[in-house]
Amino acid sequence: MKMLMKGTEAIAEAAIRAGCRLYFGYPITPQSELTEYMAKRMPEVKGVFLQSESEVATVNMLYGAACTGKRVMTSTSSPGFSLMQEGISYMAGAELPAVFINVMRGGPGLGDIQPSQSDYFQSTKGGGHGDYRMIVLAPHTLQEAANIMGEAFDLAFKYRMLVTILVDGMIGQMMEPVELPEWKNIEELKEPDWALTGAKGRKPRKVTSFDLDPYELEKMNLRYQATYKRVAENEVRYEEFKIEDADIIVVAYGTMARIVKTVADSARKEGIRVGLFRPITLWPFPYERLSKISQNVKHILTVEMSYGQMIEDVKLAVNGKTNVDFYGRSAGVVPTPMEVLEAIKKIAR
Amino acid sequence: MDSRVFIYVGMFGSGKTELSINTAIALRKSSNKVALIDIDIISPYFRSRDEKAFLENLNIKVITAPERYMLADLPIIPPEVGGYISNKEFLTVVDVGGNEDGAIVLGSLNHFLQNADKKIVFVVNVFRPFSSTEEEISRNIDKISRAARCRIDYLVNNSNIGPETTTNDIKTGEEIVLRVSKMTGIPVAFTSIDENIDYKGELPIFRMKRFMKNSW
Structure with a gap:
C-alpha cells in the first residue's frame, strides 16, 4: 500500500525498515521532521532515539554507537553537517560504517531554510581533514530515497565506509506517494568481526583512526585508499x-x-x-x-x-x-x- | 457545516492548507469579506502564505507574518489574528500548523475563540504516517484537542495519496473516518477530493483545486 509521505519521513521509515535502530540527531530546518519521526517511531520498534545538545555531540554519539557494529544514522541540514565534519573525519579514519542524511539548505553561513545544492564539495571532496572519502548518494524522488536507504547501509557495511544521502530541502519537504520497502530482519544481520561488543572470552579488538608510528599510520591510509579504489570501480550509479x-x-x-x-x-x-x-x-x-x-x-x-x-x-x-x-x-x-x-x-x- | 469561523486542525501533512485555501475561495462566492489566517508555525515550505498574492487578487484577506518575515524560520502570530477571529463582519478560515505542536497556537487564542461562532474541523488523511487506524486517529484527536484547548466539532475525510489517488483509496478513508466518528461521537462534515476525480460515497463531497505543487 502506498502512503503519502514527506521526503524526510520516507527516509526515516525506510532506514528503520533497513535495520537502523540507533538514531542520534539535533533538529534543524528543513529536516526536523526526520528527527521528529525518529523520536516517535524508534520507541515503537524498540530502537534508540537520542536528541543531543548539538551536532558536535551527535556525530560523536554516532562514532561510539557505530563501533558496536550496528546500523546507525543521523540526519541534519547544511550548517549542522558543517559542525559534524570533525567527527566524520575521525569515523572515516576508524573505518566505521554509518549513514548521514544531509537535507541541504542555502549558505554559506546561516543560509535560511530554502533548498540548495551547495554542499556538493563538502560531501564529495571531504569537508573534514585528512585523505578520506565517503560514498554520496543523491536520490531525485521520494520513492528512490526510500529505496536507496537499504543500499546505503549495505554499502556502508560492505566497505566499512560512511555513506551520505545528499538531498536538497525540496526533496526533504515535498510530499509524494511512496511504496515503503520491505522490512529487513535484523536478527539476520551479521555482527562484523571488528565490532566492539565486550571482549569476554575473546581477544580484545580496537577501533581507532590513529597509530603513533607514521609507517603504521601510512599502512592504514593505504588500506583506506585501496577501499576507495574498489568502491570507485564497482559502485558507480x-x-x-x-x-x-x-x-x-x-x-x-x-x-x-x-x-x-x-x-x-x-x-x-x-x-x-x-x-x-x-x-x-x-x-x-x-x-x-x-x-x-x-x-x-x-x-x-x-x-x-x-x-x-x-x-x-x-x-x-x-x-x-x-x-x-x-x-x-x-x-x-x-x-x-x-x-x-x-x-x-x-x-x- | 454552518459557521462564521472555520478552523482546520489535524496531523502534519493531512491537507489543512489545501482545505483552508479552497474553503476561503468557496466562501468568497457568497461573501465580500473573507479572511484566511495562516498560523502554521510548523511547516517550513508549502504554506497558505505562499498563495498570498493569488488570494489577495480574489479579494481574500490573508493574515500571516509581515512580508519581510514571511520566509523566516520563526513562529510569528500577528496581532490581527485575534481581530479577524472576533470580527463579525468577516467569514474567516484558520489554517493551523500540524500535530499538537501546531495546535498549541489555538490554545493561546482561547480568549478570542471562546466567544466566536466557530467550528473546529479535524482533517484526516489515512494514508499519512501515524494516522492509518481508528485508534491512532482518535488518539491524535485527543492530543490535538487538548493542545488547542478546544473540542473538535467535525471530522473531514481528506484521504489521498496525491496524484495517484483512486476512488478506492477515498472509500477506504471514508470507512475509517466513519468508524472514528462512531468511536468519538464527532460527526464527519464531508469528504474532500481533487477536482479531477469522480467520486460518490456516503458523505457530502467538497471538490478542491490543488495549490501546493511543484514548478515542474
Whole structure:
C-alpha cells in the first residue's frame, strides 16, 4: 500500500525498515521532521532515539554507537553537517560504517531554510581533514530515497565506509506517494568481526583512526585508499534519460534532475534534442560513462542549485572533448523550468 | 457545516492548507469579506502564505507574518489574528500548523475563540504516517484537542495519496473516518477530493483545486 509521505519521513521509515535502530540527531530546518519521526517511531520498534545538545555531540554519539557494529544514522541540514565534519573525519579514519542524511539548505553561513545544492564539495571532496572519502548518494524522488536507504547501509557495511544521502530541502519537504520497502530482519544481520561488543572470552579488538608510528599510520591510509579504489570501480550509479539522440546533455542531480526531465520534454517540442545524465553516486562520480557519452554531443550543460560545484567533476569527465556550460541559482532559489529551458536555448543557438 | 469561523486542525501533512485555501475561495462566492489566517508555525515550505498574492487578487484577506518575515524560520502570530477571529463582519478560515505542536497556537487564542461562532474541523488523511487506524486517529484527536484547548466539532475525510489517488483509496478513508466518528461521537462534515476525480460515497463531497505543487 502506498502512503503519502514527506521526503524526510520516507527516509526515516525506510532506514528503520533497513535495520537502523540507533538514531542520534539535533533538529534543524528543513529536516526536523526526520528527527521528529525518529523520536516517535524508534520507541515503537524498540530502537534508540537520542536528541543531543548539538551536532558536535551527535556525530560523536554516532562514532561510539557505530563501533558496536550496528546500523546507525543521523540526519541534519547544511550548517549542522558543517559542525559534524570533525567527527566524520575521525569515523572515516576508524573505518566505521554509518549513514548521514544531509537535507541541504542555502549558505554559506546561516543560509535560511530554502533548498540548495551547495554542499556538493563538502560531501564529495571531504569537508573534514585528512585523505578520506565517503560514498554520496543523491536520490531525485521520494520513492528512490526510500529505496536507496537499504543500499546505503549495505554499502556502508560492505566497505566499512560512511555513506551520505545528499538531498536538497525540496526533496526533504515535498510530499509524494511512496511504496515503503520491505522490512529487513535484523536478527539476520551479521555482527562484523571488528565490532566492539565486550571482549569476554575473546581477544580484545580496537577501533581507532590513529597509530603513533607514521609507517603504521601510512599502512592504514593505504588500506583506506585501496577501499576507495574498489568502491570507485564497482559502485558507480547513474541514470540516463533520452540521451540516445541528444545534441545537448544536461547533467543534474536531485531536484534539479526532476526539473530537467520536464524541460527535456519541452525542449524537444521546440526541436532541441535534450537528454539528461543524472549521477546517483556523486562520489564515486560516473567519470567514465560521462566521458564516453560526451564524445557524441555538441554541448554539455551542468545545472545545479549552486554557483558551480559538480561542474568541476563534469569537466574532469568531459576533459575538453566538448563544450561544458553552466546554469545555476543558489541561496535558496530554485531555478524554474522556464529558466532552465532558456539556458538550453541560449547554447543551442 | 454552518459557521462564521472555520478552523482546520489535524496531523502534519493531512491537507489543512489545501482545505483552508479552497474553503476561503468557496466562501468568497457568497461573501465580500473573507479572511484566511495562516498560523502554521510548523511547516517550513508549502504554506497558505505562499498563495498570498493569488488570494489577495480574489479579494481574500490573508493574515500571516509581515512580508519581510514571511520566509523566516520563526513562529510569528500577528496581532490581527485575534481581530479577524472576533470580527463579525468577516467569514474567516484558520489554517493551523500540524500535530499538537501546531495546535498549541489555538490554545493561546482561547480568549478570542471562546466567544466566536466557530467550528473546529479535524482533517484526516489515512494514508499519512501515524494516522492509518481508528485508534491512532482518535488518539491524535485527543492530543490535538487538548493542545488547542478546544473540542473538535467535525471530522473531514481528506484521504489521498496525491496524484495517484483512486476512488478506492477515498472509500477506504471514508470507512475509517466513519468508524472514528462512531468511536468519538464527532460527526464527519464531508469528504474532500481533487477536482479531477469522480467520486460518490456516503458523505457530502467538497471538490478542491490543488495549490501546493511543484514548478515542474
